[in-house]
Amino acid sequence: MRVETIRAAGSRPAHIRHDDLISAKGVSVVMARQLVLQNIDLSISKGSFVSLIGPSGCGKSTLLKVLAGLVNPTSGNVSIAGLSPVEATRKRMIGLVFQDANLLPWKNAVDNASMLLGIADRSLSRADLRACGHEMLELVGLGDSAHKRPHELSGGMRQRVAIARALALDPAVLLMDEPFGALDAITRDAMGQSLLEIWQRTGKTIVLVTHSIDEAIHLSRHVHVMGIKPGRITGSLDIGLPYPRDLSLEEDPQFVRLLVQLRTMLRASHQPGGAS
């Protein structure tokens, strides 16, 4: 390995630290006779911000779905605070944000923000849900658009509502699958900055799937690089930059060094790996 911070997934020490909130051990997924994920080992400590980056088809979204309990691993084992992902889901420990905000067009922003919470906890009254929805919209900076319908909101605002909807569950983990992938560059920067602020205020553990190298370095504490054929973790990189971070980070020589390093790792990950 050329870069000392790169550790091959297979040779990674299989220790589980007690502050690990999420741990995946030897997770493989076979779908339609294709090995989508091979022997994934992952440990994410509580309150961390981790990005998964890799070429299309590397199974990064599938890995996120495994963590969310939406896809069952063919082999291996995932635990979230000692629970299986499905159990964690039942305890509202997992908040999901996808590339498409998927807001309900017949509900306004507040009701969209509290929609999942209402389903997760049927004991809450309408007023409780509204109050929570308002609070979450406030948190994502949409306090004054509470009564707007989705079609009256911009793409970035819709995605903020989607984040508010996930946060309303008060989950331990926020799993985000290319949440800013459909936004323009400027909105994307602003959303990243907001996400960092939300992260620092709430202390959630965030796992972000992205295909943007900048975004991964800018936001996360650790980046895992994934490769294709089969989908696997080919390397990991610690982003040692101190928080709080802002856009001036891009002028930091350390940022540039990490950028080059990550790009090199990503290029290597485009090569199909032989069956190990």
Added chain:
Amino acid sequence: MSDQPVSNLSESRPASSWGAVTGSWLPAAILLLATIVVWEAVVRIFAISAFIIPAPSEIAQSLIAQWGALMQATLVTAGEILFGFLVSIVVGIAIALVIVRFDWLGRALYPLVVLFQNVPKVALAPIFILWFGYGLAPKIGLILVIAFFPVTLSMLAGMQSVDRSLLSLMHSVGASPTQILFRIRVPHSLPNLMAGIKIAATLSVIGAIVGEFAGASDGLGYVIQFASTQLDTALVFAALLLVSVLGIAFYYAAEVLERIIVPWAPKFSHA
């Protein structure tokens, strides 16, 4: 549907709304008027017999002369259409819900519904008369078999086109199939359903008239049949005119309903 850009225009530029309305309706109105004038002229110039093609003026005379009887027949037919239309909506929605909610039953039911759609249902009219007599029932039955299908199909399409990641979100909080059905699938299907209901409105009119053709002692279909045996073609046309007015009325009633039920539908909410 065609008036949608008009209402958008009138919202953004209230001053020119009248211009927009006349702008969109004027060409059609002119063409209609021209057709009537040419029709009248051709019939008069070539002295075409009234029982082959009556002139518009003769149709109007017939309409006025038979006004009372025609209104009574219109009322009867309108009642059949309304009743049959509502039954079609209810049955159509119920079938769609059953197909989506109960997987096994759905797989049994759906192919049969599609198969039944290929039966020429107009041909069922005599059988329905045989079974249900000459009253309201055979007409309702006929409207139902003709009009429920677009309702079922459009609602199914709407319920099944829910985004997969939205379903993932619902699963991520442990939503039950019933919760997903009523909180997501049903409201999501409403714009599609309304499109199906508008088709059903038009088909209901056809169902009622066919039902009356097959056997009735009242209604506009009966008037059309009776008048044509009497070679009173002007009366046939007068009744046809009223049937068309009924069709338009039901269609626009469905359109108004759509605006009330799904004001958030994509067709209304584009910027």
